[in-house]
Amino acid sequence: MRSVKRIAAGLIVAAAGAVLATCAQPVPHVEPPQPLVSLDALADLIPSEGSATATIAAPRGLRLLVDAPRGEDVALARSILQANHRIAPIQALSFALETDRIARRASVPRDLFACLVLQESAYSRHALSSAGAIGLGQLTSGTAAWLGVPHPFDPHENLEGSASYLAMLLQRYRNRGARLQLAAAAYNAGPGSVDAYHGIPPYPETEAYVHLILYRWGRLLFDAGGARLSQGTQ
Known part of the structure; x- marks a missing residue:
């Protein structure tokens, strides 16, 4: 547990400097107190098999308990809520x-x-960038068609396509050091740019993107209590 928290802290410290220098974020608005409910108690309402596209009736006025148990799924749900205040806890x-x-x-x-x-869309299913990137994983229409994603605004299809694309990038850099960082950079700037520079391209946006991914990952590991050691930071 201690070693994993040191890994998480290291990721946060490594990324924080660049994040603060290039991507300062405003202080989030704090909503007035609402009736509390533990997010863990809602887990039983989610089918073991199903899609995030399913319509789920969310009880009104739900908030996370600050001291709710920190499972890895709950930690990710917290991160989603922090990034997107329009999403209900159960969603x-x-x-x-x-x-x-x-x-x-x-x-x-x-x-x-x-x-x-989280970085691409903050889990906003209707996200649409000025460059035409669509949905949760911000797939362009061309990339979506290439990946066989007919409805990129559909959260399940978009996540499936985005995960497949990430898997391809990880496979592409499987014999390279820092392959996770290279895959993240390629997701942002394209594999052609990563290959041309033999590493992370010196684009401010891409450099900040990779730093933010590492920062978010460190915070997610720390919030989950180091539950996911197996993925490492290679």
């Missing part, structure tokens, strides 16, 4: 469980995949 938990299932099927590190989606 955040549904997205967390769906992310875990899809990451396992694609054989990609769950936390890396989750941090990519």
Whole structure:
């Protein structure tokens, strides 16, 4: 446990300097107190098999308990809620469980995949960038078609396609050092740019993107209490 928390702290410290220098974030708005409910208690409401696209009736006025048990899915749900205040707690938990299932099927590190989606769209299913990138994983229409994703605004299809693309990038850099960072950089700037520079391209946006992924990953590991040691930081 201590060694894993040291890993998480190291990721946070390594990324924090660049994050603060290039991507300072405003202090989030604090909502007035609401009736409390433990997010863990909501886990039983999510089907063991199903899609994040399913309509789930979310009870009104739900908030996370600050001292709720810190399982890895709950930790991710917390991160989703912190990044996107428009998502209800039960929907955040549904997205967390769906992310875990899809990451396992694609054989990609769950936390890396989750941090990519957090950074790309903050789990906003209707996200649309000025460049035309669509949905949770911000797939362009061309990339979505290439990956066989007919409806990129559909959260499940988008997550499936994004995980498949990440798996391809990880496979591409499987024999390179820091392959996780290279895959993240390629997800942002394209594998052609990573190959041309033989590493992370010297683009401010891409450098900040990779630092933020590491920072989010460190915070996620720390919040989960170091429950996911197996993915490492290679």
